[in-house]
Amino acid sequence: MNKSLTRQITAGIGMALALLIFNAATSYRNTLKLVENERWVSHTHLVLTELEATLSTLKDAETGQHSYLLTGEKRYLKPYHSAIARVNEQIVGLQQLTADNNRQQQRIRDLKIAIDSKLAELEKTINLRREQNLEAALQQVKSGRGKQIMNGIRQQIATLTAEETQLLQQRARESQASANLTILTFTVAALYHFSKVMLELPEK
Numbered sequence: 698m699n700k701s702l703t704r705q706i707t708a709g710i711g712m713a714l715a716l717l718i719f720n721a722a723t724s725y726r727n728t729l730k731l732v733e734n735e736r737w738v739s740h741t742h743l744v745l746t747e748l749e750a751t752l753s754t755l756k757d758a759e760t761g762q763h764s765y766l767l768t769g770e771k772r773y774l775k776p777y778h779s780a781i782a783r784v785n786e787q788i789v790g791l792q793q794l795t796a797d798n799n800r801q802q803q804r805i806r807d808l809k810i811a812i813d814s815k816l817a818e819l820e821k822t823i824n825l826r827r828e829q830n831l832e833a834a835l836q837q838v839k840s841g842r843g844k845q846i847m848n849g850i851r852q853q854i855a856t857l858t859a860e861e862t863q864l865l866q867q868r869a870r871e872s873q874a875s876a877n878l879t880i881l882t883f884t885v886a887a888l889y890h891f892s893k894v895m896l897e898l899p900e901k
Contacts, residue, residue, distance in 0.1 A: 738865065741861050741864050741865040741868060742865065744795060745861050745865070747790050747791050747794060748791065748857055748858050748861070751784060751787040751788065751808075752851065752854050754780050754783045754787060755850065757776065757780040757783075758777055758781055758784065758816065759819065761775075761777025761778075761779075761780060762822060765823055765826060766823070766834050766838070769826060769831070774823070777819070781816055784812060784816075788809050791805050791808075792805050792806075801857065801860060804853065804856065807853060808850065808857065811849055811853060812850060815850060818843040819843065822834045822837045822838055822843070825837055
């Protein structure tokens with residue numbers, strides 16, 4: 698075997714190894730990116746679910762308050778206090794879930810302030826019912842302050858939801874792009890290796 702042929706074979710082997718390493722590295726990088734994007738998509742779904750649950754729990758607190766005001770029966774305060782505990786836990790969960798987003802963090806802080814105001818308003822009407830009478834509590838309800846605060850909370854949650862929905866769409870597109878790139882990389886690598894095998898088959 699002459700030196701020229703040896704150099705050609707060596708160069709061919711080197712190129713093949715380099716391509717194999719490049720394909721493996723690219724596939725690995727694309728797969729990691731795909732996994733990361735999928736994780737962010739799942740994370741955003743969690744934020745959206747928690748926002749919806751927070752509003753639902755706050756409505757449960759309102760229901761408990763309304764029932765107590767109308768009946769004066771203490772048993773309705775149990776679901777009311779349970780809802781308060783849950784909504785506070787949900788706010789903490791939202792703060793943790795949005796730790797990567799400074800803008801959302803500020804909105805969650807504003808939401809917590811509004812929710813605290815709402816809970817204080819509910820507690821005020823309950824105390825009026827307990828310490829005075831139904832009429833005193835209803836006068837506070839009729840002032841419209843509680844409804845105004847609740848409408849503000851709904852708007853804040855709608856803004857947070859819109860932001861997270863936009864992030865979800867963006868991350869879903871990135872995830873799809875990563876998946877497509879991973880498939881393309883594997884396809885190119887497979888075609889390359891198939892062509893190498895075909896070219897090296899001995900002629901009949």
